[in-house]
Amino acid sequence: MTSHAIRHVRVTPIAFRDPPLLNAAGIHETWALRSIIEIETDSGLIGINESYGDLPMLDAMAKAAPALIGLSPWSLNEMDVRVSALVTPKQTSSEFLGTQVSLAPGTHVSKTVAKVVSAFEVAMMDLQGQLANAPVVDLLGGAARASVPFSAYLFYKHAEHIERPYAPDPWGEALTPDQLVAQARRMIGEHGFQSIKLKAGTLPPAHEADGILALAKAFPGAPLRIDPNGNWTVATSLAIVERLQGVLEYYEDPAPGLDGMAAVAKACDVPLATNMVVTDFNEFRRNAEMGCPVKIVLTDHHYWGGLRATQRLSTMCHTFGLGLSMHSNSHLGISLVAMTHLAASVPLLSYACDTHYPWQDDEVVTGGRLRFEDGALPVPTAPGLGVMIDREALARLHDNYLHCGIRNRNDLAQMQKTDPTFTGRQPRF
Incomplete structure (x- = not known):
């Protein structure tokens, strides 16, 4: 009988061009950061997902990934328990960027467990769909x-x-x-x-x-x-x-x-x-x-x-x-x-x-x-x-990440390159 237990979790950070869009916190940085998650089973099936790519999120996923080894792709509740036990949010200066947090709730340290659970859940449900020959919906x-x-x-x-x-x-x-x-x-x-x-x-x-x-x-x-x-x-x-x-x-x-x-x-x-x-x-x-x-x-x-x-x-x-x-x-x-x-x-x-x-x-x-x-x-x-991953595109976008020099999105700092007096303090108006 073919085993479909999870044997490997890969997380590949990527970066892609982002236009100079204005927002309350400042301006989008030159590169947007994301991560591509791949969860592979003993049978060779691979479930995929896309999530945040900032450094605290990458660290949290790396910490939690070993807990998935041996799990069935159907064991979402157990995955929740294991991730929650391993990922303990700790607020650091790199995770809490003042006004940036208020603009983007997904960057807030309190969401770390939820973000990691979501990152793995979607990839596991992609696997489930392949096993059941059914779309995720x-x-x-x-x-x-x-x-x-x-x-x-x-x-x-x-x-x-x-x-x-x-x-x-x-x-x-x-x-x-x-x-x-x-x-x-x-x-x-x-x-x-x-x-x-x-x-x-x-x-x-x-x-x-x-x-x-x-x-x-x-x-x-x-x-x-x-x-x-x-x-x-x-x-x-x-x-x-x-x-x-x-x-x-x-x-x-x-x-x-x-x-x-x-x-x-x-x-x-x-x-x-x-x-x-x-x-x-x-x-x-x-x-x-x-x-x-x-x-x-x-x-x-x-x-x-x-x-x-x-x-x-x-x-x-x-x-x-x-x-x-x-x-x-x-x-x-x-x-x-x-x-x-x-x-x-x-x-x-x-x-x-x-x-x-x-x-x-x-x-x-x-x-x-x-x-x-x-x-x-x-x-x-x-x-x-x-959908499936384009391997050449993934390699190119990962190379962007390696060379872009950005590891945490900071629209405030990007705006200050244009306007050094900009504080990002809210409410501004």
Whole structure:
């Protein structure tokens, strides 16, 4: 009888080009860091995944990986127990980057166990799908939809990085409303997105409101969202939402902290969404105890603890009458496919999901870049995740990692190369 016990876990850090996108913490660094996880069985089957690639995450996965040896790919609960026992979060200066943590909850040390569990869980479920000859979505209960909608994710941006490690990206500068509309026209023209999200909290709030109003005029009827990443005070948040009355589909993380969001919600009739203040089940409980000022949870299986945990979150959102969608960070196709299987398995998916995918031009899966159809990604039907690693691409992206000089993302430091006076202190406006 063939053994399918896990015999080896490989984690390969990679780096790929990231454009100079502005956000509340600063500006994207020149290279985005990710990791490619491969879990191999005695029979030679390999399950894959993509996760974070910062040094603390790589160290945590290396510490936990030996605990998987000998496990069945079906033993997810035991994997949870073993990882939790081995990975004890310890806050260090390299793991806690001030405002960077508030911008990206997935970087917070409190999420370490959940991130490692998720990294291994997805690869193990890819193995399960291969063994069962079924796509991951079927292992999650079956598809509630044949394709998953995503939104056009717009950014204010510079034309090129100040360090110029490679040619400027083809999108060019976007600092004015007209440039923002041009960015949206191109992105929607290429991918067919039906809704639009603007990353804000970077330029004066009134200017960013002008950008949303320009988008509303250029794309009448398109659902619009704005996300200042908690970089506005409550007063600013209320002043801007008043200007945008009747324009927004939802208002994402305008003010910092759940208390700040609650103060905005008290005086605002636009539903508030978050990926910053409801990022685990304890924070979900606090939101519920406060009467649910946050009405839409933007989940992310990478730091919520995996696919199964996100399904539990969906049940909780349904119970409390909350909306559900998905947060994104710079990622490639394996991560996008995992998001798609998960989103397809969740009947409650209230809004199109976020994705940074159009901003990346590299890929690590065979066949190259994944293609959206009318702004949605078809749910794969092949066994497991339905994608395979391109070995030449993996080697090239790993070589990028070895030579890029970045080991922990720090948008604040990158911004200070352009503006030495920038502090990243929040709320800024």
